[in-house]
Amino acid sequence: MAKSTAKRTARKPAVGLIMGSQSDWATMRHAAETLEALGVPFEARIISAHRTPKRMMSYAAAARGRGLKVIIAGAGGAAHLPGMTASMTPLPVLGVPVESAALKGQDSLLSIVQMPAGIPVGTLAIGRAGAVNAGLLAASIVGLGDVKIMAALERWRARQTDAVAKAPSDEVA
Ligand code: RP5
Numbered sequence: 001m002a003k004s005t006a007k008r009t010a011r012k013p014a015v016g017l018i019m020g021s022q023s024d025w026a027t028m029r030h031a032a033e034t035l036e037a038l039g040v041p042f043e044a045r046i047i048s049a050h051r052t053p054k055r056m057m058s059y060a061a062a063a064r065g066r067g068l069k070v071i072i073a074g075a076g077g078a079a080h081l082p083g084m085t086a087s088m089t090p091l092p093v094l095g096v097p098v099e100s101a102a103l104k105g106q107d108s109l110l111s112i113v114q115m116p117a118g119i120p121v122g123t124l125a126i127g128r129a130g131a132v133n134a135g136l137l138a139a140s141i142v143g144l145g146d147v148k149i150m151a152a153l154e155r156w157r158a159r160q161t162d163a164v165a166k167a168p169s170d171e172v173a
Helices: 002-010 022-037 053-063 081-087 106-113 128-143 147-162
Strands: 015-019 042-046 070-076 093-098
Touching: 015 022, 015 053, 015 081, 022 042, 022 070, 022 093, 022 128, 053 081, 070 081, 070 106, 070 128, 081 093, 081 106, 093 106, 093 128, 128 147
Parallel strands: 015 042, 015 070, 070 093
Antiparallel strands: none
């Protein structure tokens, strides 16, 4: 991760990738890897809505002024980090439900997706798929004002298309 960390700090971050706990990194690293693959500058932070509420408030309140364009927030269980963050910034907030031990992430999903009208959180799928797609969506949003990132996203999609075989094979697990 040393190389990735250096890359992250080299350019002004456009995406804030936040998560409630170190334990969320196993999922949220997939968002980080997606952003890295697309050349989207980002920062990654642990911010807990209930364990570090002051950190959450100051991060969300300062996010736009610091030049962030999108926030990706991952959390599990009673996952209030995305909604609370969204309540304190006009930036788009993408919520990733992290799979929980007790309820397999359905608690996280419902906590994040069921925002009352007025404060939106763009909610993705539970787990890795949601983290990857949050990275792709964040790149789409940042790419609206950055032709290089939009071009990288189009190349990423073209590679994905090219990787789909025309017929199934016994050789592939
Ligand atoms: C949430 O509680 C975090 O987002 C994490 O998914 C979950 C469990 O956290 P740890 O007890 O592993 O720190 O706040």
